Amino acid sequence: MTAVPESELVLVLPDGATRSVAPGTLPADVVRSIGERLLQAAVAVSVEGTVQDLMTPLRRGGAFRVLTERDPEGLSVLRHSAAHVLATAVRRLRPDAKIGFGPSIDDGFYYDFEVATPFTPDDLERFEAEMRKVAAEKLDFVRAEVAMPEARQRFADDPLKLERLDDFTDPNEIISTYTDGPFIDLCKGPHVPHTGRLKHFKLLHTAGAYWRGDEKRQMLQRIYGTAWFKKEELDQYLFRIEEAKKRDHRKLGRELDLMMFHPFSPGAAFWTERGTTLYNTLVDFVRERQRRDFAEIKTPLLYNKGLWETSGHWGKYRENMFLVLDAETGEHDISLKPMNCPSHYLMYLAKRHSYRELPMRYVTFDVLHRNELTGALSGLTRVRQFAQDDCHVFLREDQIASEVQFLMRFILDYYSAFGLTATLKFATRPETRIGDDAMWDRAEGALKAALEATGQSYALKPGDGAFYGPKIDFDVTDSLGRAWQLGTIQLDYAAPERFDLQYVGEDNADHRPVVIHRAVSGSFERFIAILIEHFAGAFPTWLAPEQVRVLPISEEQAPVAEAVVTRMLAAGIRAHLDARSETLKYRVAEGARTKIPYMCVIGRREAEADQVAVNTRGAGEGQRPAPVSVDEFISRVRAEIAARRLTPGAGLG
RNA sequence: GCUGACGUAGCUCAAUUGGCAGAGCACCUGAUUUGUAAUCAGGCGGUUGCGAGUUCGAUUCUCGCCGUCAGCUCCA
Secondary structure, rough: OOOOOOOOOOEEEEOEEEEEEEEOOOOHHHHHOHHHHHHHHOOOEEOOOOEEEEOOOOOOOOEEEEEEEOOOHHHHHHHHHHHHHHHHHHHOOOOOOEEOOEEEOOOOOEEEEEOOOOOOOOHHHHHHHHHHHHHHHHOOOEEEEEEEHHHHHHHHOOHHHHHHHHHOOOOOEEEEEEEEEOOOOOOOOOOOOHHHOEEEEEEEEEEEHHHHHHHOOOOOEEEEEEEEHHHHHHHHHHHHHHHHHHHHHHHHHHHHHOOOOOOOOOOOOEEEEHHHHHHHHHHHHHHHHHHOOOOOOOOOEEEEEEHHHHHOHHHHHHHOEEEEEEEOOEEEEEEEOOOOHHHHHHHHHHOOHHOOOOHHHHHHHOEEEEOOOOHHOOOOOOOOEEEEEEEEEEOOOHHHHHHHHHHHHHHHHHHOOOOEEEEEEEEEOOOOOOOHHHHHHHHHHHHHHHHHHHHEEEEEOOOOOOEOOOOOEEEEOOOOEEEEEEEEEEEEHHHHHHOOOOOOOOOOEEEEOOEEEEEEEEEHHHHHHHHHHHHHHOOOOOOOEEEEEEEEOOHHHHHHHHHHHHHHOOOOOOOOOOOOOOOHHHHHHHHHHHHOOOOEEHEEEHHHHHHEEEOOOOOOOOOOEEEEEEEHHHHHHHHHHHHHHOOOOOHHO
């Protein structure tokens, strides 16, 4: 090894070789020294794990990796550049547009513009066509580092950029601009070498977005797009969007006759007979799991505002509560409950409790109302009326670890019953919080210890906890790979104070319990939406509103078929008869479309032998159903339901 | 709440520049009694989301309201 002057940067290549270069050297030059062809393929480089582009001077040494189209880190660089290409195109066609921010995001990018008249779908097409021109021109992305006065001068005509420049308070911070052709933007990068690298992209839609995410500021016009290195990746992405649309619970919910909505009650579902069966089956499932260790209670739906003043909700969240006029006082000082917590505290307060009773777990499935903004409503995932599997645990501080472990096991087991897996997030003390540091140390320590005892991996979300305590969030991933935040375990030290909750300890003195808020499904409404999309409407037999449909081939078998249905109902199977005067073909097609797990056909042969010919969902068209004795079929389906198997298969036996 | 788009039969969708609102499926009736992914025929079904305005005439143009969707903001 030759001695390297201290001022030199040492770059360690993946194969262990080193290069030493002067600070300020461009990565492009380093890559060229490795190979001209590598330079052609390079998208950006990674220095000590930080992605930077080829035209940003090197300021530090360390592990040096060249990123090509094969490296996923390169994708966000491409997308960010795509945003600049979009802005370049927009400025060509709409020179008056002021430019906001244009970052890369999951699956794509966006750019915000301030324009006098909003964009139309036609504009979007013209912008995309113009982007293709900009890409074809292969304009180099040129980086420049400028001093503040110069930067102000360059962006003098763009108030959005000038405001952005105000954020540069640290005089040592580098202000950089990127130029591609005539377009210049204040931007720290990184970017691909030139616009020609952008090949496979599509503009998706426009939307309004507040400047700097502040609803008090003006609304900008945001354009969303997606970009990929390979055409197949773009096609796959667009295909995935289409598939997701087919599974949309709002569409399937109507097609499968599960629920509906009506303008007279926005944000509240009407559950059909089938949907109600599904809903109740789900609630029964939770009930069964909670039978031993939880106490289900019901509390009132309406409360005087005094309760919300005590809980602290009246001041801050009143506008999200449905207030009811009290005819006697003439005031709106009654409200529908938006959550169950305070009512559980009142139940707890009604008696003196011994340390021996703890942990005590109250659970309630009551209807809750929250007056969500109209623009926030969306199908079953964001509603005004819903129910939670809402539990509050009252416990001693020394029980936190074991309780958290218990609840976590409960939640994860619950998800796995649906074939859903969850990732865990550990959220710690936020900026604004109550309680002293010692309390937070204890709470976070206990939560963390319990988390780690489970052996589950988790991500840390520092500062994302509730204001009253740390929490564990459960993000569930569905069959399309989408993540949904469902379950939560939250430690609460504030509520026991506000409500003056107590228990009598071993020492015969009063002590303050801790409260844990726990939800598993989040809300049943939202959970059902996720289940519909996760299963694409093809529910496991135990959840299916209609589990078996019995089809007599002709009128002759109708009485036998009806008797078979009766036997199935008696065995606890949700069976229906379809003896309509339609062809078997027609009835089978309809049953398949409705995603019934089993269709039992009864012809002359089956009727004589007390058998059914079973069509199993998922076996596909043209399946050759094997005859099974009615009793055998019933016992197999019962076993499948009892085991809550995810896919029907009893008939294939 | 904000920005934009949209709202035609139960559902999915048509309807030249403003000129008699239509199809498929579903539903009803009849025929058919069917051996595995939509049998045939006939019929019912509409104050074109609601309310104003412009016009000889409005599904079509304008305004307001309601709702839905894509986002933004919010989600105790």
